[in-house]
Amino acid sequence: MxxxxxxxxxxxxxxxxxxxxxxxxxxxxxxxxxxxxxxxxxxxxxxxxxxxxxxxxxxxxxxxxxxxxxxxxxxxxxxxxxxxxxxxxxxxxxxxxxxxxxxxxxxxxxxxxxxxxxxxxxxxxxxxxxxxxxxxxxxxxxxxxxxxxxxxxxxxxxxxxxxxxxxxxxxLPAGPRYYPEGQWTAQTERQIIAELVREQALFALQEEIPHGIGVEVLSMKEVSPTLTEIFADVYCDKDSHKGIIIGRQGAMLRRIGSKARESIERLLNTQVNLKLWVKVRPDWRNSRQDLKSLGYSEQV
Ligand SMILES: Nc1nc2c(ncn2[C@@H]2O[C@H](COP(=O)(O)OP(=O)(O)OP(=O)(O)O)[C@@H](O)[C@H]2O)c(=O)[nH]1
Ligand SMILES: [Mg+2]
Structure with missing residues:
Protein backbone atom coordinates (compact mmCIF):
# COMPACT_ATOMS: atom_id res chain seq x y z
CA MET A 1 0.00 0.00 0.00
CA LEU A 172 -0.90 3.98 -14.35
CA PRO A 173 -3.89 1.97 -13.15
CA ALA A 174 -4.23 0.45 -9.69
CA GLY A 175 -2.41 -2.87 -9.69
CA PRO A 176 -0.07 -5.23 -7.84
CA ARG A 177 3.68 -5.10 -7.36
CA TYR A 178 4.67 -7.48 -10.15
CA TYR A 179 8.34 -7.79 -9.15
CA PRO A 180 9.97 -7.55 -5.73
CA GLU A 181 11.41 -4.14 -4.87
CA GLY A 182 15.13 -4.11 -5.64
CA GLN A 183 14.78 -6.26 -8.75
CA TRP A 184 15.53 -4.20 -11.86
CA THR A 185 15.30 -6.77 -14.63
CA ALA A 186 13.72 -10.12 -15.43
CA GLN A 187 16.78 -11.31 -17.34
CA THR A 188 18.97 -13.97 -15.77
CA GLU A 189 22.61 -13.22 -14.99
CA ARG A 190 23.63 -15.54 -17.83
CA GLN A 191 21.43 -13.70 -20.31
CA ILE A 192 22.88 -10.34 -19.30
CA ILE A 193 26.42 -11.69 -19.56
CA ALA A 194 25.78 -13.13 -23.04
CA GLU A 195 24.43 -9.73 -24.08
CA LEU A 196 27.45 -7.89 -22.66
CA VAL A 197 29.74 -10.08 -24.77
CA ARG A 198 27.58 -9.51 -27.86
CA GLU A 199 27.64 -5.76 -27.20
CA GLN A 200 31.42 -5.69 -27.47
CA ALA A 201 31.30 -7.82 -30.62
CA LEU A 202 28.86 -5.30 -32.11
CA PHE A 203 31.27 -2.48 -31.38
CA ALA A 204 34.41 -4.25 -32.57
CA LEU A 205 33.23 -5.92 -35.76
CA GLN A 206 32.27 -4.44 -39.10
CA GLU A 207 29.64 -4.80 -41.80
CA GLU A 208 27.41 -7.85 -41.74
CA ILE A 209 29.37 -9.88 -39.18
CA PRO A 210 27.66 -8.46 -36.06
CA HIS A 211 24.24 -9.50 -37.31
CA GLY A 212 25.45 -13.10 -37.46
CA ILE A 213 26.83 -13.16 -33.92
CA GLY A 214 25.17 -15.10 -31.14
CA VAL A 215 26.53 -15.68 -27.64
CA GLU A 216 25.76 -18.59 -25.36
CA VAL A 217 27.07 -18.72 -21.79
CA LEU A 218 27.92 -22.37 -21.20
CA SER A 219 29.00 -22.21 -17.57
CA MET A 220 29.59 -19.84 -14.68
CA LYS A 221 31.59 -20.93 -11.68
CA GLU A 222 32.42 -19.03 -8.52
CA VAL A 223 36.03 -20.09 -8.12
CA SER A 224 36.30 -17.95 -4.98
CA PRO A 225 34.23 -15.12 -3.46
CA THR A 226 36.29 -12.71 -5.55
CA LEU A 227 36.66 -14.63 -8.81
CA THR A 228 34.08 -15.99 -11.25
CA GLU A 229 35.01 -18.14 -14.23
CA ILE A 230 32.76 -17.91 -17.27
CA PHE A 231 32.85 -20.00 -20.45
CA ALA A 232 30.90 -18.79 -23.46
CA ASP A 233 30.53 -19.69 -27.13
CA VAL A 234 30.43 -16.99 -29.76
CA TYR A 235 28.49 -18.25 -32.79
CA CYS A 236 28.97 -16.94 -36.27
CA ASP A 237 27.53 -17.81 -39.68
CA LYS A 238 30.61 -18.47 -41.79
CA ASP A 239 34.17 -19.82 -41.62
CA SER A 240 35.49 -16.56 -43.05
CA HIS A 241 33.80 -14.67 -40.20
CA LYS A 242 35.39 -16.91 -37.59
CA GLY A 243 38.87 -15.81 -38.70
CA ILE A 244 37.89 -12.15 -38.50
CA ILE A 245 36.33 -12.51 -35.05
CA ILE A 246 39.44 -14.24 -33.73
CA GLY A 247 41.73 -11.79 -35.51
CA ARG A 248 45.45 -11.82 -36.07
CA GLN A 249 46.97 -14.01 -33.34
CA GLY A 250 43.70 -13.79 -31.47
CA ALA A 251 43.87 -10.00 -31.08
CA MET A 252 40.24 -9.24 -31.98
CA LEU A 253 38.78 -11.89 -29.68
CA ARG A 254 41.05 -10.71 -26.86
CA ARG A 255 39.81 -7.16 -27.37
CA ILE A 256 36.17 -8.21 -27.32
CA GLY A 257 36.79 -10.45 -24.31
CA SER A 258 38.64 -7.90 -22.24
CA LYS A 259 36.03 -5.14 -22.81
CA ALA A 260 33.22 -7.59 -22.04
CA ARG A 261 35.06 -8.78 -18.94
CA GLU A 262 35.18 -5.22 -17.58
CA SER A 263 31.42 -4.80 -17.86
CA ILE A 264 30.73 -8.28 -16.44
CA GLU A 265 32.98 -7.47 -13.49
CA ARG A 266 30.91 -4.35 -12.82
CA LEU A 267 27.74 -6.46 -12.97
CA LEU A 268 28.93 -9.29 -10.71
CA ASN A 269 31.16 -7.20 -8.50
CA THR A 270 33.88 -9.86 -8.63
CA GLN A 271 36.90 -10.41 -10.82
CA VAL A 272 36.06 -12.42 -13.89
CA ASN A 273 37.97 -14.93 -15.92
CA LEU A 274 36.15 -14.97 -19.27
CA LYS A 275 36.88 -17.73 -21.79
CA LEU A 276 35.38 -17.25 -25.25
CA TRP A 277 35.27 -19.82 -28.05
CA VAL A 278 34.26 -18.93 -31.59
CA LYS A 279 32.13 -21.53 -33.36
CA VAL A 280 30.75 -21.62 -36.87
CA ARG A 281 27.09 -22.59 -37.00
CA PRO A 282 26.13 -22.16 -40.62
CA ASP A 283 22.82 -20.36 -41.01
CA TRP A 284 22.07 -20.52 -37.26
CA ARG A 285 19.61 -17.66 -37.64
CA ASN A 286 17.31 -20.08 -39.45
CA SER A 287 17.89 -23.08 -37.18
CA ARG A 288 15.22 -23.72 -34.57
CA GLN A 289 17.69 -25.68 -32.46
CA ASP A 290 20.36 -22.96 -32.44
CA LEU A 291 17.82 -20.21 -31.82
CA LYS A 292 16.55 -22.13 -28.84
CA SER A 293 19.98 -22.62 -27.28
CA LEU A 294 20.63 -18.90 -27.68
CA GLY A 295 17.36 -18.06 -25.95
CA TYR A 296 15.59 -16.79 -29.07
CA SER A 297 12.51 -18.91 -28.68
CA GLU A 298 9.23 -18.38 -26.85
CA GLN A 299 9.34 -15.46 -24.43
CA VAL A 300 9.25 -16.36 -20.77
N1 LIG B 1 22.75 11.68 -29.54
C1 LIG B 1 21.92 10.76 -29.07
N2 LIG B 1 22.15 9.46 -29.35
C2 LIG B 1 21.28 8.55 -28.86
C3 LIG B 1 20.16 8.92 -28.07
N3 LIG B 1 19.50 7.78 -27.75
C4 LIG B 1 20.19 6.77 -28.31
N4 LIG B 1 21.25 7.22 -28.99
C5 LIG B 1 22.24 6.45 -29.75
O1 LIG B 1 21.56 5.76 -30.80
C6 LIG B 1 22.16 4.49 -31.04
C7 LIG B 1 21.11 3.39 -30.91
O2 LIG B 1 20.69 3.33 -29.56
P1 LIG B 1 19.91 2.05 -29.01
O3 LIG B 1 19.39 2.42 -27.67
O4 LIG B 1 20.76 0.83 -29.14
O5 LIG B 1 18.71 1.98 -30.06
P2 LIG B 1 17.56 0.89 -30.17
O6 LIG B 1 16.34 1.59 -30.65
O7 LIG B 1 17.45 0.11 -28.92
O8 LIG B 1 18.14 -0.01 -31.35
P3 LIG B 1 17.74 -1.53 -31.76
O9 LIG B 1 17.82 -2.37 -30.53
O10 LIG B 1 18.80 -1.87 -32.75
O11 LIG B 1 16.38 -1.45 -32.36
C8 LIG B 1 23.30 4.35 -30.03
O12 LIG B 1 24.48 4.74 -30.67
C9 LIG B 1 22.91 5.34 -28.93
O13 LIG B 1 24.01 5.86 -28.21
C10 LIG B 1 19.96 10.31 -27.78
O14 LIG B 1 19.02 10.74 -27.10
N5 LIG B 1 20.87 11.17 -28.32
MG1 LIG C 1 17.67 -1.89 -28.57
Whole structure:
Protein backbone atom coordinates (compact mmCIF):
# COMPACT_ATOMS: atom_id res chain seq x y z
CA MET A 1 0.00 0.00 0.00
CA UNK A 2 1.13 3.52 -0.67
CA UNK A 3 1.98 5.53 2.41
CA UNK A 4 -1.01 7.86 1.98
CA UNK A 5 -3.40 4.90 1.88
CA UNK A 6 -4.07 5.25 -1.84
CA UNK A 7 -4.12 2.06 -3.90
CA UNK A 8 -0.79 0.80 -5.24
CA UNK A 9 -0.35 1.62 -8.93
CA UNK A 10 1.47 -0.48 -11.46
CA UNK A 11 1.62 -1.32 -15.11
CA UNK A 12 3.43 -2.70 -18.10
CA UNK A 13 4.75 -0.08 -20.50
CA UNK A 14 6.19 -1.27 -23.82
CA UNK A 15 8.79 0.69 -25.76
CA UNK A 16 8.58 0.23 -29.53
CA UNK A 17 9.91 1.84 -32.68
CA UNK A 18 12.14 1.42 -35.72
CA UNK A 19 15.71 0.03 -35.27
CA UNK A 20 18.35 2.29 -33.72
CA UNK A 21 16.02 5.07 -32.54
CA UNK A 22 17.16 4.72 -28.91
CA UNK A 23 14.68 2.31 -27.28
CA UNK A 24 17.28 0.52 -25.19
CA UNK A 25 19.01 3.76 -24.25
CA UNK A 26 15.64 5.00 -23.01
CA UNK A 27 15.00 1.80 -21.04
CA UNK A 28 18.35 2.11 -19.27
CA UNK A 29 17.78 5.81 -18.55
CA UNK A 30 14.31 5.19 -17.11
CA UNK A 31 15.42 2.26 -14.95
CA UNK A 32 18.74 3.80 -13.96
CA UNK A 33 20.63 0.57 -14.58
CA UNK A 34 22.26 -1.01 -17.60
CA UNK A 35 19.42 -3.38 -18.41
CA UNK A 36 19.82 -3.57 -22.18
CA UNK A 37 22.87 -3.36 -24.43
CA UNK A 38 23.18 -0.41 -26.79
CA UNK A 39 25.06 -0.04 -30.05
CA UNK A 40 25.23 2.25 -33.06
CA UNK A 41 24.05 -0.68 -35.22
CA UNK A 42 20.43 -1.32 -36.09
CA UNK A 43 18.85 -4.50 -34.72
CA UNK A 44 20.92 -4.64 -31.58
CA UNK A 45 18.05 -5.81 -29.38
CA UNK A 46 16.73 -9.24 -30.31
CA UNK A 47 14.15 -10.05 -27.67
CA UNK A 48 11.93 -8.43 -25.08
CA UNK A 49 13.94 -6.95 -22.24
CA UNK A 50 12.23 -6.08 -19.01
CA UNK A 51 13.38 -3.23 -16.81
CA UNK A 52 11.64 -2.35 -13.57
CA UNK A 53 11.33 1.01 -11.83
CA UNK A 54 9.88 1.40 -8.36
CA UNK A 55 8.63 4.47 -6.58
CA UNK A 56 6.57 5.39 -3.57
CA UNK A 57 3.33 3.47 -4.11
CA UNK A 58 4.00 2.44 -7.70
CA UNK A 59 5.92 0.14 -10.01
CA UNK A 60 6.42 0.37 -13.77
CA UNK A 61 7.54 -2.65 -15.75
CA UNK A 62 9.13 -1.38 -18.96
CA UNK A 63 9.42 -3.75 -21.91
CA UNK A 64 12.13 -2.92 -24.45
CA UNK A 65 11.68 -4.55 -27.86
CA UNK A 66 13.61 -5.20 -31.09
CA UNK A 67 13.40 -2.51 -33.77
CA UNK A 68 10.48 -2.95 -36.14
CA UNK A 69 11.78 -4.23 -39.49
CA UNK A 70 10.90 -6.74 -42.20
CA UNK A 71 12.11 -10.17 -41.04
CA UNK A 72 14.37 -12.09 -43.40
CA UNK A 73 15.38 -14.99 -41.15
CA UNK A 74 13.77 -17.10 -38.48
CA UNK A 75 15.58 -14.91 -35.93
CA UNK A 76 13.94 -11.89 -37.59
CA UNK A 77 10.55 -13.56 -37.27
CA UNK A 78 11.21 -14.18 -33.60
CA UNK A 79 12.13 -10.51 -33.17
CA UNK A 80 9.00 -9.43 -35.01
CA UNK A 81 6.88 -11.64 -32.78
CA UNK A 82 8.58 -10.19 -29.70
CA UNK A 83 7.36 -6.74 -30.77
CA UNK A 84 3.82 -7.95 -31.49
CA UNK A 85 3.64 -9.75 -28.14
CA UNK A 86 4.81 -6.57 -26.42
CA UNK A 87 1.70 -4.80 -27.72
CA UNK A 88 -0.55 -7.21 -25.84
CA UNK A 89 -1.84 -6.76 -22.30
CA UNK A 90 -0.06 -3.49 -21.60
CA UNK A 91 -1.10 -0.42 -19.66
CA UNK A 92 0.66 2.22 -21.75
CA UNK A 93 2.73 2.37 -24.92
CA UNK A 94 5.81 4.41 -25.73
CA UNK A 95 6.54 4.82 -29.43
CA UNK A 96 9.94 6.33 -30.23
CA UNK A 97 11.23 8.08 -33.31
CA UNK A 98 14.66 9.50 -34.04
CA UNK A 99 14.12 13.25 -34.40
CA UNK A 100 17.58 13.73 -35.87
CA UNK A 101 16.86 11.64 -38.95
CA UNK A 102 14.27 11.49 -41.65
CA UNK A 103 12.98 7.98 -42.24
CA UNK A 104 10.05 7.67 -44.66
CA UNK A 105 9.06 4.26 -43.25
CA UNK A 106 8.75 5.79 -39.80
CA UNK A 107 5.65 7.81 -40.62
CA UNK A 108 3.61 4.65 -41.26
CA UNK A 109 5.02 2.84 -38.22
CA UNK A 110 4.10 5.70 -35.93
CA UNK A 111 0.60 5.90 -37.39
CA UNK A 112 -0.05 2.18 -37.19
CA UNK A 113 1.01 1.67 -33.58
CA UNK A 114 -2.31 2.14 -31.91
CA UNK A 115 -3.33 -0.24 -29.17
CA UNK A 116 -7.00 -0.06 -28.27
CA UNK A 117 -7.80 1.95 -25.18
CA UNK A 118 -4.23 2.25 -23.93
CA UNK A 119 -2.52 5.63 -23.40
CA UNK A 120 0.12 6.17 -26.09
CA UNK A 121 3.07 8.52 -25.88
CA UNK A 122 5.16 9.48 -28.88
CA UNK A 123 8.77 10.39 -28.14
CA UNK A 124 10.88 12.40 -30.52
CA UNK A 125 14.26 11.19 -29.32
CA UNK A 126 17.83 12.47 -29.81
CA UNK A 127 16.84 16.13 -29.51
CA UNK A 128 20.38 16.83 -28.34
CA UNK A 129 21.24 16.48 -32.04
CA UNK A 130 18.44 18.69 -33.35
CA UNK A 131 17.96 22.45 -33.56
CA UNK A 132 14.81 23.38 -31.58
CA UNK A 133 13.34 25.04 -34.67
CA UNK A 134 13.36 21.72 -36.49
CA UNK A 135 11.27 20.11 -33.78
CA UNK A 136 8.08 22.08 -34.26
CA UNK A 137 7.32 20.84 -37.78
CA UNK A 138 8.01 17.28 -36.58
CA UNK A 139 5.59 17.59 -33.70
CA UNK A 140 3.01 19.06 -36.09
CA UNK A 141 3.51 16.15 -38.47
CA UNK A 142 2.31 13.67 -35.85
CA UNK A 143 -0.35 15.86 -34.26
CA UNK A 144 -3.30 14.06 -35.87
CA UNK A 145 -2.19 10.54 -35.00
CA UNK A 146 -4.07 10.28 -31.72
CA UNK A 147 -1.19 10.21 -29.26
CA UNK A 148 -1.92 11.34 -25.71
CA UNK A 149 1.28 13.38 -25.77
CA UNK A 150 4.14 14.04 -28.15
CA UNK A 151 7.30 14.59 -26.14
CA UNK A 152 10.72 15.73 -27.34
CA UNK A 153 13.36 13.87 -25.32
CA UNK A 154 16.98 12.85 -25.24
CA UNK A 155 17.44 9.37 -23.81
CA UNK A 156 21.14 10.14 -23.79
CA UNK A 157 21.12 13.37 -21.76
CA UNK A 158 17.88 12.68 -19.87
CA UNK A 159 16.16 15.80 -21.17
CA UNK A 160 12.37 15.43 -21.18
CA UNK A 161 12.34 12.16 -19.25
CA UNK A 162 10.99 13.75 -16.08
CA UNK A 163 7.93 14.92 -18.00
CA UNK A 164 7.57 11.49 -19.59
CA UNK A 165 7.54 9.90 -16.12
CA UNK A 166 4.82 12.32 -15.02
CA UNK A 167 2.68 11.27 -17.99
CA UNK A 168 3.30 7.59 -17.31
CA UNK A 169 2.50 7.87 -13.60
CA UNK A 170 -0.70 9.71 -14.51
CA UNK A 171 -1.67 6.84 -16.78
CA LEU A 172 -0.90 3.98 -14.35
CA PRO A 173 -3.89 1.97 -13.15
CA ALA A 174 -4.23 0.45 -9.69
CA GLY A 175 -2.41 -2.87 -9.69
CA PRO A 176 -0.07 -5.23 -7.84
CA ARG A 177 3.68 -5.10 -7.36
CA TYR A 178 4.67 -7.48 -10.15
CA TYR A 179 8.34 -7.79 -9.15
CA PRO A 180 9.97 -7.55 -5.73
CA GLU A 181 11.41 -4.14 -4.87
CA GLY A 182 15.13 -4.11 -5.64
CA GLN A 183 14.78 -6.26 -8.75
CA TRP A 184 15.53 -4.20 -11.86
CA THR A 185 15.30 -6.77 -14.63
CA ALA A 186 13.72 -10.12 -15.43
CA GLN A 187 16.78 -11.31 -17.34
CA THR A 188 18.97 -13.97 -15.77
CA GLU A 189 22.61 -13.22 -14.99
CA ARG A 190 23.63 -15.54 -17.83
CA GLN A 191 21.43 -13.70 -20.31
CA ILE A 192 22.88 -10.34 -19.30
CA ILE A 193 26.42 -11.69 -19.56
CA ALA A 194 25.78 -13.13 -23.04
CA GLU A 195 24.43 -9.73 -24.08
CA LEU A 196 27.45 -7.89 -22.66
CA VAL A 197 29.74 -10.08 -24.77
CA ARG A 198 27.58 -9.51 -27.86
CA GLU A 199 27.64 -5.76 -27.20
CA GLN A 200 31.42 -5.69 -27.47
CA ALA A 201 31.30 -7.82 -30.62
CA LEU A 202 28.86 -5.30 -32.11
CA PHE A 203 31.27 -2.48 -31.38
CA ALA A 204 34.41 -4.25 -32.57
CA LEU A 205 33.23 -5.92 -35.76
CA GLN A 206 32.27 -4.44 -39.10
CA GLU A 207 29.64 -4.80 -41.80
CA GLU A 208 27.41 -7.85 -41.74
CA ILE A 209 29.37 -9.88 -39.18
CA PRO A 210 27.66 -8.46 -36.06
CA HIS A 211 24.24 -9.50 -37.31
CA GLY A 212 25.45 -13.10 -37.46
CA ILE A 213 26.83 -13.16 -33.92
CA GLY A 214 25.17 -15.10 -31.14
CA VAL A 215 26.53 -15.68 -27.64
CA GLU A 216 25.76 -18.59 -25.36
CA VAL A 217 27.07 -18.72 -21.79
CA LEU A 218 27.92 -22.37 -21.20
CA SER A 219 29.00 -22.21 -17.57
CA MET A 220 29.59 -19.84 -14.68
CA LYS A 221 31.59 -20.93 -11.68
CA GLU A 222 32.42 -19.03 -8.52
CA VAL A 223 36.03 -20.09 -8.12
CA SER A 224 36.30 -17.95 -4.98
CA PRO A 225 34.23 -15.12 -3.46
CA THR A 226 36.29 -12.71 -5.55
CA LEU A 227 36.66 -14.63 -8.81
CA THR A 228 34.08 -15.99 -11.25
CA GLU A 229 35.01 -18.14 -14.23
CA ILE A 230 32.76 -17.91 -17.27
CA PHE A 231 32.85 -20.00 -20.45
CA ALA A 232 30.90 -18.79 -23.46
CA ASP A 233 30.53 -19.69 -27.13
CA VAL A 234 30.43 -16.99 -29.76
CA TYR A 235 28.49 -18.25 -32.79
CA CYS A 236 28.97 -16.94 -36.27
CA ASP A 237 27.53 -17.81 -39.68
CA LYS A 238 30.61 -18.47 -41.79
CA ASP A 239 34.17 -19.82 -41.62
CA SER A 240 35.49 -16.56 -43.05
CA HIS A 241 33.80 -14.67 -40.20
CA LYS A 242 35.39 -16.91 -37.59
CA GLY A 243 38.87 -15.81 -38.70
CA ILE A 244 37.89 -12.15 -38.50
CA ILE A 245 36.33 -12.51 -35.05
CA ILE A 246 39.44 -14.24 -33.73
CA GLY A 247 41.73 -11.79 -35.51
CA ARG A 248 45.45 -11.82 -36.07
CA GLN A 249 46.97 -14.01 -33.34
CA GLY A 250 43.70 -13.79 -31.47
CA ALA A 251 43.87 -10.00 -31.08
CA MET A 252 40.24 -9.24 -31.98
CA LEU A 253 38.78 -11.89 -29.68
CA ARG A 254 41.05 -10.71 -26.86
CA ARG A 255 39.81 -7.16 -27.37
CA ILE A 256 36.17 -8.21 -27.32
CA GLY A 257 36.79 -10.45 -24.31
CA SER A 258 38.64 -7.90 -22.24
CA LYS A 259 36.03 -5.14 -22.81
CA ALA A 260 33.22 -7.59 -22.04
CA ARG A 261 35.06 -8.78 -18.94
CA GLU A 262 35.18 -5.22 -17.58
CA SER A 263 31.42 -4.80 -17.86
CA ILE A 264 30.73 -8.28 -16.44
CA GLU A 265 32.98 -7.47 -13.49
CA ARG A 266 30.91 -4.35 -12.82
CA LEU A 267 27.74 -6.46 -12.97
CA LEU A 268 28.93 -9.29 -10.71
CA ASN A 269 31.16 -7.20 -8.50
CA THR A 270 33.88 -9.86 -8.63
CA GLN A 271 36.90 -10.41 -10.82
CA VAL A 272 36.06 -12.42 -13.89
CA ASN A 273 37.97 -14.93 -15.92
CA LEU A 274 36.15 -14.97 -19.27
CA LYS A 275 36.88 -17.73 -21.79
CA LEU A 276 35.38 -17.25 -25.25
CA TRP A 277 35.27 -19.82 -28.05
CA VAL A 278 34.26 -18.93 -31.59
CA LYS A 279 32.13 -21.53 -33.36
CA VAL A 280 30.75 -21.62 -36.87
CA ARG A 281 27.09 -22.59 -37.00
CA PRO A 282 26.13 -22.16 -40.62
CA ASP A 283 22.82 -20.36 -41.01
CA TRP A 284 22.07 -20.52 -37.26
CA ARG A 285 19.61 -17.66 -37.64
CA ASN A 286 17.31 -20.08 -39.45
CA SER A 287 17.89 -23.08 -37.18
CA ARG A 288 15.22 -23.72 -34.57
CA GLN A 289 17.69 -25.68 -32.46
CA ASP A 290 20.36 -22.96 -32.44
CA LEU A 291 17.82 -20.21 -31.82
CA LYS A 292 16.55 -22.13 -28.84
CA SER A 293 19.98 -22.62 -27.28
CA LEU A 294 20.63 -18.90 -27.68
CA GLY A 295 17.36 -18.06 -25.95
CA TYR A 296 15.59 -16.79 -29.07
CA SER A 297 12.51 -18.91 -28.68
CA GLU A 298 9.23 -18.38 -26.85
CA GLN A 299 9.34 -15.46 -24.43
CA VAL A 300 9.25 -16.36 -20.77
N1 LIG B 1 22.75 11.68 -29.54
C1 LIG B 1 21.92 10.76 -29.07
N2 LIG B 1 22.15 9.46 -29.35
C2 LIG B 1 21.28 8.55 -28.86
C3 LIG B 1 20.16 8.92 -28.07
N3 LIG B 1 19.50 7.78 -27.75
C4 LIG B 1 20.19 6.77 -28.31
N4 LIG B 1 21.25 7.22 -28.99
C5 LIG B 1 22.24 6.45 -29.75
O1 LIG B 1 21.56 5.76 -30.80
C6 LIG B 1 22.16 4.49 -31.04
C7 LIG B 1 21.11 3.39 -30.91
O2 LIG B 1 20.69 3.33 -29.56
P1 LIG B 1 19.91 2.05 -29.01
O3 LIG B 1 19.39 2.42 -27.67
O4 LIG B 1 20.76 0.83 -29.14
O5 LIG B 1 18.71 1.98 -30.06
P2 LIG B 1 17.56 0.89 -30.17
O6 LIG B 1 16.34 1.59 -30.65
O7 LIG B 1 17.45 0.11 -28.92
O8 LIG B 1 18.14 -0.01 -31.35
P3 LIG B 1 17.74 -1.53 -31.76
O9 LIG B 1 17.82 -2.37 -30.53
O10 LIG B 1 18.80 -1.87 -32.75
O11 LIG B 1 16.38 -1.45 -32.36
C8 LIG B 1 23.30 4.35 -30.03
O12 LIG B 1 24.48 4.74 -30.67
C9 LIG B 1 22.91 5.34 -28.93
O13 LIG B 1 24.01 5.86 -28.21
C10 LIG B 1 19.96 10.31 -27.78
O14 LIG B 1 19.02 10.74 -27.10
N5 LIG B 1 20.87 11.17 -28.32
MG1 LIG C 1 17.67 -1.89 -28.57
Missing amino acids: ASDGAAFKSGFVSIVGRPNVGKSTLLNALVGEKVAIISPRPQTTRNQIIGIRNGEGWQIVFVDTPGIHKPRTRLGEFMDKSVKDALQAIDALIVITDASRSDPAERETVKSLAVGGVPRFLLLNKIDLVHPQQLLPRIAQYAGDGYDAILPVSAKTGEGLELLMQHLLGA
